[in-house]
Amino acid sequence: MAVRTIEVRERVMARNDLLAAEVRRRLTDAGVVTFNLVSSPGSGKTLLLEKTLEALGEELDISVVTGDVQTQNDANRLARHTHRLVQAVVTGGACHLDASQITEALTEIELERTRLLFIENVGNLVCPAGWDLGETAKIVVFSVTEGEDKPLKYPKMFKMASYAVLNKIDLLPHVDFDVDRAIANALEINPTLRFFRTSARTGQGLHGWFDFLKTQVVPIPVW
Ligand SMILES: Nc1nc2c(ncn2[C@@H]2O[C@H](COP(=O)(O)OP(=O)(O)OP(=O)(O)O)[C@@H](O)[C@H]2O)c(=O)[nH]1
Ligand SMILES: [Mg+2]
Numbered sequence: 667m668a669v670r671t672i673e674v675r676e677r678v679m680a681r682n683d684l685l686a687a688e689v690r691r692r693l694t695d696a697g698v699v700t701f702n703l704v705s706s707p708g709s710g711k712t713l714l715l716e717k718t719l720e721a722l723g724e725e726l727d728i729s730v731v732t733g734d735v736q737t738q739n740d741a742n743r744l745a746r747h748t749h750r751l752v753q754a755v756v757t758g759g760a761c762h763l764d765a766s767q768i769t770e771a772l773t774e775i776e777l778e779r780t781r782l783l784f785i786e787n788v789g790n791l792v793c794p795a796g797w798d799l800g801e802t803a804k805i806v807v808f809s810v811t812e813g814e815d816k817p818l819k820y821p822k823m824f825k826m827a828s829y830a831v832l833n834k835i836d837l838l839p840h841v842d843f844d845v846d847r848a849i850a851n852a853l854e855i856n857p858t859l860r861f862f863r864t865s866a867r868t869g870q871g872l873h874g875w876f877d878f879l880k881t882q883v884v885p886i887p888v889w
Contacts, residue, residue, distance in 0.1 A: 689800025707789030814848035
């Protein structure tokens with residue numbers, strides 16, 4: 667029994683990887699840069715995206731796919747900050763998005779009018795790490811209320827991410843959180859991880875995040 671379970675999982679992962687490769691090819695051909703935001707529940711992914719859409723939604727032609735286990739709350743929150751369709755994926759229990767859901771979501775996204783695509787994954791610090799969605803990079807959002815040991819306890823997520831957003835820094839005076847230790851822990855897992863320190867609530871540090879996003883999009887060709 668146990669062996670059969672592993673085989674099934676391997677087949678599912680192999681199929682996901684094929685679909686993800688196809689998603690990546692489509693997005694790359696369309697000149698769309700795609701960031702997959704991953705984190706534990708409540709680290710601030712949606713608020714960070716709300717602020718990002720407000721500041722750069724038009725300038726960078728941002729589209730969003732947002733995944734939740736249940737409810738379309740996040741999609742509704744995000745839709746208030748953009749005139750574009752925010753594509754909600756309700757996983758109905760699954761703890762991560764998969765590439766077939768992104769394939770489906772892309773049928774509704776106007777890729778020719780999109781330069782930057784955000785995927786907000788399901789809040790979970792374990793499951794989304796192993797699932798390729800065809801993104802350009804994973805960005806792990808990590809808040810100061812979670813404890814500085816999280817990169818060591820959930821290493822795969824920090825290993826798979828290219829960037830980390832340390833969010834809720836406005837709460838630092840109120841919590842027992844050692845920023846230097848947290849960053850050192852994350853770099854021990856992934857020495858190339860690049861950090862941003864933000865408060866999506868107060869706006870502190872968001873300029874660095876916005877400047878980074880501006881450097882990532884592919885320029886529109888001038889004929
Ligand atoms: N103080 C403070 N609160 C924040 C910050 N960012 C988000 N929050 C709050 O934290 C709570 C969770 O934020 P969300 O944006 O919903 O977090 P999320 O990661 O999208 O949550 P899930 O989608 O459920 O995983 C909300 O009450 C936010 O207002 C921040 O930088 N500082
Ligand atoms: Mg959210």
